[in-house]
Amino acid sequence: MNGAGDKSLIEKLAATAVTAFAKVVTGVRGDWEGCLPDPRPRVYFANHNSHGDFVLVWTVLPAALRRITRPVAGADYWLASPLRRFIGERVFNAVLIDRNPETRQGDPVTLMAEALDQGSSLILFPEGTRNTTEERLLPFKSGLYHLARQRPAIEMIPVWIENLNRVMPKGEFVPIPLLCTTIFGAPITIADGEDKDAFLTRTRDALLALAPVKDNEQ
Amino acid sequence: MTATQQTLYLFGGLAAVLTLASLAGWWLARRDAKNHPGAEPNSVIVNLNTRIWAWWVMIALIGLAFVFGKSGVIVLFGFASFAALREFLTLTSTRRGDHLALAAAFFIVLPLQYYLIWIDWYGLYSIMIPVYAFLLMPILVALRGDTRHYMVRVAEVQWGLMISVFCVSHVPALLTLSIPGYTGRNLLLIFFLVLVVQSSDVLQYVWGKLLGRHKIAPLLSPSKTVEGFIGGVASASMIGSALWWITPFTWWQAGLLALVINLMGFLGGLVMSAIKRDRGVKDWGRMIEGHGGMLDRLDSVIFAAPIFFHMVRYWWSE
Incomplete structure (x- = not known):
């Protein structure tokens, strides 16, 4: 198992530096509204606006949970340079997914299910790509559903990440130190016979319901 | 008395007041636990104790800044x-x-x-x-x-x-500011401003909790009362007057300035509450345990500071 035990000192230091930096820039706080931290394997699924999204979720998790929680990320981005490879594979211990069905070797959902079987929790972005539109949340890809079908007992926790898109919009270089919040909702498990559309609608609605209301956005 | 001696006396006095407050908070919490064994602790008392603890931290930080003088304060x-x-x-x-x-x-x-x-x-x-x-x-x-x-x-x-x-x-x-006969003592002006305005906030809270009946601005801030406002502003202005000896003012001038900055502080609290209501939040943030955000603690100082600065500059500085 790729746990914390076999992480080298420099990897641990890098992890500490990244979470400390995230805290300083965003003052991020975790709000456990619908559930409490729990070491059992879980799937945290969140809205995706920025490459820093999983860092924020990771940062607000208690240290013991952080060690067993792995982000699911695109291999094309995280293997693109030696530095990214080090951060993605060694520091965050990411489950790297080849997003291109033509070239990929294993089934991504099987990879995720195996990580859960090994006792890890996952951070997943079911929109499948970063949302750079004016919409608050894109439609979900089917990965979340297939994972829930393969491991129906696993709790899926919606996590709304608020404000990070304002801290670091796409194409900007200087982060604006606005305050970010990550809101953890109530666990969802798939129901017997629940079909793909129903499950994806239910999970997406649960995530949107956590987003703070903004009356001036319309 | 030198400015340093005065500063030490002032911080000593603050520590004494906070010690009393901490003892009172501890006693209230103990009485509550005795009277309602097994029950959830009273949330007002818990909040009071977190607030007092945060005051210790804030005053320690201001004290540390004072040690470094101008650069520390900036x-x-x-x-x-x-x-x-x-x-x-x-x-x-x-x-x-x-x-x-x-x-x-x-x-x-x-x-x-x-x-x-x-x-x-x-x-x-x-x-x-x-x-x-x-x-x-x-x-x-x-x-x-x-x-x-x-x-x-x-x-x-x-x-x-x-x-x-x-x-x-x-x-x-x-x-x-360069004030004749007050050279090297300007840190004490900061002490005067911050202490008077913050004690007005605290005393408005205390008077309001003890005697508060009539809401003064129910649409903006449901916790503020007429009794809290009058009691808090009056008693904090008396504290200001009693602190004349650390300022370039006479006792009645110190009292009048304190009254003006306390009124500005109160109105500043209302303005900042109006913004929070409009945005649909109760607090600006969660930086200071029990108090809310930095702006929740500073709102009164923000409205008092420029007015205090210009009054002192116009009438006292050269």
């Missing part, structure tokens, strides 16, 4: 401005097109304002934000070409800078 209030600005702008409706303006506000305007106070350039620090930043912000936003809610977005950044940077910076700006 750094302390620079950080306070930074925390306040991020709380303020977090609640606004900025868009991607504001990125440059926001970066300029945080990384150019804010440090520049405190630098100008550091080099004592009154002619520029008193107009840099109201004139130059006022004109620069709409230019930077316009250059990005996103006109949606343009006026609202620009006005919110300007408000953020005025409230969180310009007004707050008038606390350390007191160090730049």
Whole structure:
């Protein structure tokens, strides 16, 4: 198992530096509204606006949970340079997914299910790509559903990440130190016979319901 | 008595008051636990004790800043401005097109304002934000070409800078005043301003909890009462008058100045409550345990500081 035990000192230091930096820039706080931290394997699924999204979720998790929680990320981005490879594979211990069905070797959902079987929790972005539109949340890809079908007992926790898109919009270089919040909702498990559309609608609605209301956005 | 001796006496006095408050809070919590065994602790008492603990931390930080003198105070209030600005702008409706303006506000305007106070350039620090930043912000936003809610977005950044940077910076700006016969003692003016205004907040809370019946601004701040307002402002103004010996003022002048800054502080609290109501939040942030955010603690000082600064500058400085 790729746990914390076999992480080298420099990897641990890098992890500490990244979470400390995230805290300083965003003052991020975790709000456990619908559930409490729990070491059992879980799937945290969140809205995706920025490459820093999983860092924020990771940062607000208690240290013991952080060690067993792995982000699911695109291999094309995280293997693109030696530095990214080090951060993605060694520091965050990411489950790297080849997003291109033509070239990929294993089934991504099987990879995720195996990580859960090994006792890890996952951070997943079911929109499948970063949302750079004016919409608050894109439609979900089917990965979340297939994972829930393969491991129906696993709790899926919606996590709304608020404000990070304002801290670091796409194409900007200087982060604006606005305050970010990550809101953890109530666990969802798939129901017997629940079909793909129903499950994806239910999970997406649960995530949107956590987003703070903004009356001036319309 | 030298300024250093006076400062030591003042911080000693504060520590004594806080010790009494901590003992009282401990006694209340113990009585509550005895009277209701097994029950959840009374939330008002828990909040009171967290607030008292936060006061220990805040006063320790101010004390530490005083040890380093001018540079310490400028750094302390620079950080306070930074925390306040991020709380303020977090609640606004900025868009991607504001990125440059926001970066300029945080990384150019804010440090520049405190630098100008550091080099004592009154002619520029008193107009840099109201004139130059006022004109620069709409230019930077316009250059990005996103006109949606343009006026609202620009006005919110300007408000953020005025409230969180310009007004707050008038606390350390007191160090730049040169008052005949008061050389080397200006730190005590900061002590006077902050202590009087903050004790007015605390005493309004205490009087309100003890005697409060009639709400004074139910639409803005449901916890503020007429009894709390009158009792708090009157008693804090008496504290101000009793502190005349650390200031360049006579006892009645100190009392009058204290009254003015307490009224400004109260009204500042109302204004900042109106903004929070509009944004649908109870507190500005969660930085200070039991109190809320930096702006929740500073709202009264923000409205009192520039007025206090200019009154002292007009009537006392040379």
